[in-house]
Amino acid sequence: MTTQLKKGIIELCVLKLISDTPSSGVVIIEKMNRMLKVSENTVYPILRRLSEKELFQTHTEKSDVGAPKKVYTITSEGKKQLENGLHEWKEFMTDVTHILGGNYDKK
Amino acid sequence: MTKSNYLERLKQLLDEYNMIESHKEDIIKDYDTLWQEYQELNMMDMDIVEKLGHPEVIIDSLTEGFTKKEILNKRKKQSSQQKFIALTPFIALFMFFGLGFLVENGFMYAWVSFLLIPMSAIILQGPSNIIQKLTALSPFIAIILYIPILGFYFDLWHPGWLVFLLTAILGGLSHPKLFYRIFISGGLLLTSIIYLILEVWMNLGSLMITESIQLPYSTFVFLPVILILLWIWFSQIIKNGIPYLILLLLSTFIFLFLSIQYDLWLIAWLVFFSVPIYAIVRHTKKEEKLIALMPLISTILFMLIGYFFNGWAFGWLVYLFIPMVAIIKGK
Numbered sequence: 356m357t358t359q360l361k362k363g364i365i366e367l368c369v370l371k372l373i374s375d376t377p378s379s380g381v382v383i384i385e386k387m388n389r390m391l392k393v394s395e396n397t398v399y400p401i402l403r404r405l406s407e408k409e410l411f412q413t414h415t416e417k418s419d420v421g422a423p424k425k426v427y428t429i430t431s432e433g434k435k436q437l438e439n440g441l442h443e444w445k446e447f448m449t450d451v452t453h454i455l456g457g458n459y460d461k462k
Numbered sequence: 463m464t465k466s467n468y469l470e471r472l473k474q475l476l477d478e479y480n481m482i483e484s485h486k487e488d489i490i491k492d493y494d495t496l497w498q499e500y501q502e503l504n505m506m507d508m509d510i511v512e513k514l515g516h517p518e519v520i521i522d523s524l525t526e527g528f529t530k531k532e533i534l535n536k537r538k539k540q541s542s543q544q545k546f547i548a549l550t551p552f553i554a555l556f557m558f559f560g561l562g563f564l565v566e567n568g569f570m571y572a573w574v575s576f577l578l579i580p581m582s583a584i585i586l587q588g589p590s591n592i593i594q595k596l597t598a599l600s601p602f603i604a605i606i607l608y609i610p611i612l613g614f615y616f617d618l619w620h621p622g623w624l625v626f627l628l629t630a631i632l633g634g635l636s637h638p639k640l641f642y643r644i645f646i647s648g649g650l651l652l653t654s655i656i657y658l659i660l661e662v663w664m665n666l667g668s669l670m671i672t673e674s675i676q677l678p679y680s681t682f683v684f685l686p687v688i689l690i691l692l693w694i695w696f697s698q699i700i701k702n703g704i705p706y707l708i709l710l711l712l713s714t715f716i717f718l719f720l721s722i723q724y725d726l727w728l729i730a731w732l733v734f735f736s737v738p739i740y741a742i743v744r745h746t747k748k749e750e751k752l753i754a755l756m757p758l759i760s761t762i763l764f765m766l767i768g769y770f771f772n773g774w775a776f777g778w779l780v781y782l783f784i785p786m787v788a789i790i791k792g793k
Contacts, residue, residue, distance in 0.1 A: 396515020
């Protein structure tokens with residue numbers, strides 16, 4: 356899989372995770388690592404890039420135990436991006452399934 | 463690696479990029495928070511570094527879209543150097559007319575100012591290695607030393623021509639092995655000194671080869687060094703070196719013959735250009751060949767126009783070919 360494609364898919368997954376549950380950096384990194392076996396150190400730069408694009412907003416949450424945590428929440432722009440991404444992903448998956456199933460007549 | 467070491471190293475790496483301070487602070491703050499969160503999970507420093515990625519590893523993805531300050535400065539420097547090189551034809555023109563009109567017999571020397579064009583390009587954008595830079599500059603240094611200073615001013619056309627061996631002496635210094643550096647450069651330098659002593663101070667007279675060709679006896683002092691050079695080249699079985707040796711020998715003999723027999727000291731030295739011309743034709747990239755050859759071609763044209771058509775006053779125009787070709791052929 357090309358790096359660019361992989362990067363796009365990881366971005367989509369991060370958007371989905373945060374859209375479902377606003378979370379701190381470590382929680383997102385750990386979930387991504389556990390589910391996709393993505394190298395942990397690639398997740399933060401993605402979080403940062405998406406925040407810069409204003410797809411996420413952050414706020415600091417105080418914790419009873421330990422230091423305050425930076426929590427990422429999806430913005431309306433982020434939701435729009437997620438929706439588009441999911442649509443494109445589903446179309447792509449359908450096309451791939453057709454090709455791999457030997458069905459070349461779609462479209 | 464402790465947290466403070468980690469963050470400090472990350473900051474150092476971020477500082478190498480043209481990123482605004484608030485961006486950098488944000489990243490450092492985020493990594494500080496991430497580190498704390500992992501610490502709260504009772505992770506060891508080593509494991510946290512593993513999780514977050516070593517600063518050297520993550521820096522590329524953190525600085526996507528940003529350029530290193532070093533590269534920006536280099537680009538800025540290159541741009542001002544290119545501006546200066548583009549201006550040199552005009553600076554040379556001012557110098558040419560200034561010297562020509564203000565100094566008595568100034569036009570005899572003023573054309574040298576046009577050598578500023580190729581020389582500035584070599585100094586500013588030529589090889590970074592100092593010996594290679596000096597080797598590339600040496601034909602022009604030799605021209606300046608030979609024609610206006612040794613030739614016109616001191617009337618030392620002979621043995622002033624020895625300055626043209628400068629290219630070979632400096633070229634020898636580029637050899638990777640000390641032994642050969644000493645033999646090639648040291649040998650040529652020592653021979654030139656012995657030749658000077660024999661020819662100038664001891665004045666040995668000439669050897670009549672035929673009725674029309676006479677060579678100073680002292681010329682034969684070059685024979686041992688030529689034999690040593692031959693031995694070096696053959697012993698290394700460097701076939702590439704042999705054409706240079708043949709060219710250097712041929713150039714020296716043609717130069718001496720034309721100069722002594724026909725009194726062409728002022729023009730015959732151009733044959734020494736055969737060595738750098740051969741090197742450029744052989745080793746320079748196809749698209750850069752003409753650009754690299756232009757300073758030499760311009761000088762040859764200028765000297766021929768000046769000498770045979772007495773065109774010293776207008777022949778300098780050929781030096782404008784250098785920037786013209788560079789603009790047309792350049793990227």
